[in-house]
Amino acid sequence: MSEAAWFDWREAPEGELAVVGDPIAHSLSPRMHAAALALAGRSERYRALRVPAGELARALEALAEKGYRGLNVTVPLKEEAFALAETVDEWGRRVGAVNALRLREGKVVEALNTDAPGFLDTLGELGVRPPGVALVLGAGGSARAVAVALDRAGFTIRLWSRNPARGERLLAETEVSAERLEAPRAAGCTLIVNATSASLFGASPPVLWEEATPGCLAYDLAYGAALSPFLREARARGYRIVDGRPLLAAQGARSLQWWLGIEVSPRVMLSAIR
């Protein structure tokens, strides 16, 4: 009998590697990591485990007892994970959120943000380079990672979030210099990054697409079986589009390299989830 696609953390079987978050059923991480681990001739198992907000500390203790030592963290736990980590890399400290953890004795002994450098990896692959104006939508953990990465790379940044106070906090805490928009206006932008979780719920931020630069890239960090409403709208208007799969592959390859010291090309990981 084949194993379930995902487990609640309380019912997790023994294992070594996993992605934790909520919702988690849609995650392509297990498929992608299984392909990479098989290719590298490794026996570690990589699972998807549902951990709701507020339960991460208890879940980590239980998972460490079951043998887990490397975790990826997704919505909505990246900031909670940051607060639990004993040591955090430079990207993670600046972003204030982490997405890759190393566990020992039920504690997060080290944490990295591989979303921020992974995002820059994908922009390089897509041929999107500064200078340029980037509009970032959202103010959660991934919006923070994207804003810090774009700032470091030298883009001009505009930020829109439906909760203005959360957007203001993002800019103050990450020290990213950006114009905060009252409405998500795309005018003059060469890159629009949907870092909200709207697509996970079949919704879209209310982007005002008029006057985006021709050739503008609409980048949705989310991915799913069908195009998100955000990407459908961008494509209908003739803009280039990319979903969250390349970022998933880029941050995943960096995580595997860190946990196990194995070099796997993000392209190989991407081809497992296309």
Ligand code: NDP
């Ligand atoms: P968080 O829960 O930390 O933040 C979500 C953000 O989205 C908040 O700013 C929230 O606003 C906003 N939001 C949610 N729904 C809407 C809506 N309908 N309209 C406008 N804003 C909305 O999530 P993360 O930052 O961790 O993740 C965001 C997305 O990025 C998810 O879809 C996730 O799957 C994806 N992601 C993909 C990765 C990949 O590897 N491909 C890596 C990282 C993230 P508010 O504060 O008001 O609730």
